[in-house]
Amino acid sequence: MNPPDPTDTESGRVVAEPLPGPPVVRTDPSGKTRVRLGDRIFGGLARSSGIAVIALIVAIGVFLLWRAIPALTRNQENFFTFGGNWVTTDTAAMHFGVAELFQVTVFVSLFALVLAMPVALGIAIFLTQYAPKRLAGPLASVIDLLAAVPSIIYGVWGLYVLAPAIRPFALWLNDNLGWFFLFATGNASVAGGGTVFTAGIVLAVMILPIITAVAREVFVQTPHGQIEAALALGATRWEVVRTTVLPFGMSGYISGAMLGLGRALGETIALLIILRGTQRAFGWSLFDGGYTFASKIASAASEFNDQYKAGAYIAAGLVLFVLTFAVNSLARAAVSGKGRS
């Protein structure tokens, strides 16, 4: 007769509690007492701040639309499916479209996210669970410092320092794994380094601090009771992380990643410096070049001498605006969905 194995019945598993929502305490419990002047002023300020943000977003959207429509009516191509070279010199018959910008933007941002997310998770877990207290503080500041480096510095560093350094690896990938579409020879030269490969790595470094900071803040709030309970049941460090910290902090980690994705989608100067312009179509290879929405607009911004020409680029900006909006909404939905389950 065998003694019952605790793992069979899962008696040892610590079931993660769902994150308790903040207790809602209404600040005007009765609603009948005379509202004092200070309350009224403060309430008014808070309300108008909230309204101002919404008004600002709506105003930006309306402005983009208002400037984009005249240019769109003069476009000779399908705005959503045309991916070739933009020709905006003859403003009566312009050729522009966002298909390729969209693909490059999404591709480079996702690549950066795929690189940054595991690293950020590791850093956050290390800082909150493994690192000695004396080390955790300074290390966290160092990570945050990454966010303070201007993006032009990242761009120059990426093209002049990082690209030559990773060239042997990039060439090796292209030579040996070139049959796989991600490593196929693209429309920019692998040796030159002005590719999505280089840009994605730089972008990953740039979004790392945001994801790490958010994940760290959430992980550190894991209820001590849960951690201690897990330890009491004989869980190892890793098991504690797996059974308490991760389930508790997953939604925070995901929303941090989405914040990072938002930054990656809108990153401009670093990508403008690194990514090479291209003449051939984008093919979903890491060794392609191209423009993202933001870098395309930045590259032409000095030539905006005509409202229709500028309008073409503003139309692209409008698509980026909608894309970022959609990503943020999705992230919000994902996070709240996680919280309920």
Place this chain on the structure above:
Amino acid sequence: MNLSKVGRALLVTASAAALAVTLAGCGSDDNSGSGGFVAGGDADCQGAAGLTAEGSTAQQNAIGIFNKVWGQACPGKNLSYNPTGSGAGITQFVSGNVDFAGSDSPMDAEQAAGAAKRCDNNPAWHLPLVFGPVALAYQLPGVEQLAVSPQTLAGIFTGAITRWNDPALVALNPDQELPDTPITPVYRSDSSGTTDNFQKYLAAAAPQDWTKGAGKEFQGGAGEGAQKSAGIVQAVQVTPGAIGYVEKGFADQAGLSVAAIDSGGGPVALTGESAKTAIAGATFVGAGNDLVLDLDALYAGTAPGAYPLMLVTYNIVCSRGYSPELAAAVRSFLTVAADHGQAGLDTIGYVALPESIKTRLVAAARAIQ
């Protein structure tokens, strides 16, 4: 520091004035063709002290030299040049905000009409003061000298020629061992006068092979784009098998290998001399003092020893319609620039004017009223 500068300027002005009085006493103010440089000596320094101009970034450094030399020859004179781009320069000139404009291309009819109105219904003149040769920088380990023809160049930048050991290139370089590596053409991805002139050159010199037209945006259909001249230099430096077009000054500074152009009479390397030879053979579109160059003829030219690929930038001035003070200052600046100002140009990647153009320029400058 400022005080001492002013003091020195005053001193020099005083001595220059004394000299000018002496010269005037001799009744001679003709100094055409004199290449020597004597501070305050043979320059015509009348008119207003300050001039303003705006436009092409390509001539910015040359204007810097002209301004320095003008200040030396005519103490107290200063030109403030705002390098905002050719289009902006012409707009500012037409609306009367600046005294003259710098532009990479001649004005179109509409702009010319506006300029004429600005000049009290007198035509504006194009004076080709600054020539910037465009280098074909390449990165090909082991190949010290490379020659290309306009046709092969068009082939490379349209994607018709993709490998360095293409028969067309081998035929042009019989003494070189060209490797079997892919060619990476590098173009300017921002809109640029250099791209415009490069494409105009190909359209004029290799009309069969280049049918993509011209314009400030590259239309070739092959290669990868880099931002600004510095970006081209960087891309060519790090990419084996790359070839790109960039102003001579940038290529020289970076120590890049530069290809020679074979227009049919043998390869011509890019030097100050070969560029000067090409300019000397240039012809003007019209007669008179509006010195618009016949670029097609310059680009398609096959004269021996001439390097034809270059950026021509104009200074656009009023023929008449300035106030007397201003007209004298514009005359003074242009004559000094065309004459004394040419000395330092070679070292910063421009071409010193050949005598034939200089004579025409000085004559035109003197005719401004």
